[in-house]
Amino acid sequence: MSTSKTLASVLLLCLPLALFAQEAIPSDTGTVAAKSAWLELTPEQKTEVMRFAEPYKDYLRHAKSAALSAATLAALAQQSGFTPFTSPSQVKSGARLIINNRDRAIAFVVIGSDPIETGSRVIAAHEDSPHINLKSRPVIQAPGSVALFKTTLYGGLKKYQWSNLPLALVGRIDTVDGRHLQVNIGFAPGDPVFVIADSAPHSDSQLRTRTYTQVLGGEEMNPVAGSIPGDHSTVAQQVMETLRQRFNIHDEDLVSAELELVPATQPADVGLDLGLTGSWGQDDKLSSYVASRAILDLKGTPRKTALAYITNFEEVGSPNNTGAGSQFLDTLFTELVDAQKPPATDLAVRNALRNADVLSADCNDGVNPLFPQNSEASNAAVVGYGVAIKRYGAGFDPNSEFTARILRVLDQNHIAWQTQTPRVEVGGGGTIGGFLSLRNMEVLDVGIPLLSMHAPYEMSSKVDLWSFYRLMSAFYAME
Missing domain, CATH: 2.30.250.10 (Aminopeptidase i, Domain 2)
Known part of the structure; x- marks a missing residue:
């Protein structure tokens, strides 16, 4: 084979990787950035990114099952001033409540100044893993x-x-x-x-x-x-x-x-630059931790009630009474509505669900460095490029106006983001968002990409983790 033909072959083989590395559109246009989120960080922010990953790794050391995850998150919530929900009298503006569902699923609530019937900000995730x-x-x-x-x-x-x-x-x-x-x-x-x-x-x-x-x-x-x-x-x-x-x-x-x-492994940094966290169970203990951490760190009293809903059994279809397919969330909304405006009518509860804005948070697979052909270059999420806005199509996406509101939150807070759509007829995955959409809630699927997803040792980017936390924090406080 001639040198020119050899060079041409090499270039063709490298083409998929080159597509991911190109800088096509500047991030300040409001369009997805085509470069690593690491490159946008100030030295102070990079220090914050690295620091934020440490308690996350500590959580992973303890959260070896859904039940252990719920217990670990509940302990963190109590350290942050949250108290177990035992009486309707606790439901007052600014109250910080823990609602335990059989020790295997859990919810954290910060009561807003507006009635929950007028709207809420919910982040839903699952804490079970293969x-x-x-x-x-x-x-x-x-x-x-x-x-x-x-x-x-x-x-x-x-x-x-x-x-x-x-x-x-x-x-x-x-x-x-x-x-x-x-x-x-x-x-x-x-x-x-x-x-x-x-x-x-x-x-x-x-x-x-x-x-x-x-x-x-x-x-x-x-x-x-x-x-x-x-x-x-x-x-x-x-x-x-x-x-x-x-x-x-x-x-x-x-x-x-x-x-x-x-x-029987424990979390560790991956790579000489310490940019990745390696651990079993990051799908989807990662989203569960970040959703919980963001609400625990929420300052003051938001206008709209904030709620982190951490579920179980997603990896097998969300069945059982601690999965997202159960009526636990309906009961929780009914209790909150009833505490604010007794008695809770069916219409009031349905209005509260209809007016809820939801981020369904779950990790997704990222472009694999060994098998880039498994992803579609122009729409695949890349590790280190920020939050992934998932676009499945076929009726699984929310209406465009809700997606645009979340993109506005990302852009206004200068949070790195990208999109994720699987290759057509190759594979994919879903999460618990469908169960929430059936309740007439407004739901957008979001995540961050992992390498070796569903393997005994998954890898996530620390800058993606931090970007995800920043989105959730901004979402809870969203007007």
């Missing part, structure tokens, strides 16, 4: 003289990514005799971990025809739980006996347990 659950009968004896945990999968994950990875066991056991036990094994120094064993390259020839998504089957996602047999018992029997003794439980107590296997 993981592996234990089955009700969780321990089996396996070939090779080991015991395995039997599992089911939660959320959209690539199964092969979870093998050869140290896993921790977290969750709760509620016993038949009325005790509530917390389980957290794998994070403390000296704790054991659990590992799904891969096949060695010396003996895996029969497995090499498996396809990309089927390297491991669903019933093969079983980590090693133990390896020492008893004198007169199998390894599996010994593991069960260890569980009984450690938690003082009976076998039937495991039927009602909620036990999850999650990566």
Whole structure:
């Protein structure tokens, strides 16, 4: 091949990346900026960006499940002066309230000076993340003289990514005799971990025809739980006996347990420049933290009531009584309306929902540096370029006037932003915004891009995190 043809081939291969790097339109025109948000920061702002990421990483160290996330956020709220909602008499202008939904979902409210029926500012996110659950009968004896945990999968994950990875066991056991036990094994120094064993390259020839998504089957996602047999018992029997003794439980107590296997890793900075945060569970604990942090930091009394709504079970469709498909939010609005203008009529509650402005916050995948062809260059979100305004089309977008209002907030506050639309007929994703739109609320989907989304270790940009926080803070205070 000639030198000119070789050069031409290289240029063609680089073309998608070049499209992302171009500076097409200046950001001050109100059109999406085509350069990194890092380049717009003052030295003081860059220091603030780096500082803001530290408590976020600390939250991720504790929020290893939806329940642990809710508990962590509730503790932060109480430190910020929020109090649990127990009586309608608390609903007064400036009140800062915590509404707990079964310890697995939560809402934070700052009561505005205007009646909630006239409008509110709601940010909704979900705090669950892809993981592996234990089955009700969780321990089996396996070939090779080991015991395995039997599992089911939660959320959209690539199964092969979870093998050869140290896993921790977290969750709760509620016993038949009325005790509530917390389980957290794998994070403390000296704790054991659990590992799904891969096949060695010396003996895996029969497995090499498996396809990309089927390297491991669903019933093969079983980590090693133990390896020492008893004198007169199998390894599996010994593991069960260890569980009984450690938690003082009976076998039937495991039927009602909620036990999850999650990566036994902790957050860390990624890259020599420390610009990215790496951690499991950023989708969508990231949005849950930022939405909560923004309302906890809200100063004074806003004109419109501000509400952070942190839900569960989004990764499996938002079912159950702590998911966005439940009536928890309807009940919450009814209680607030009733406290301000008793009795709460059906029409008043419907008006309150209709007049609510909502940001449905959820992370999205960013342009992958190894596979840029998976994204559509002109509309894909890029890590480090700011908040992503999601435009799905097909009836999933809000009306144009609400989108324009949010863009105005972004531009007036000089917050970096971009757009996100998946490639047509390639893939995509949704979030909880549809459940809120069904209530006649005005909803726009927003997020920030991640690398390795839904993997055991996701990466987010610190400048995107900070930009997201600034948008949410401005939205809560929006007139």
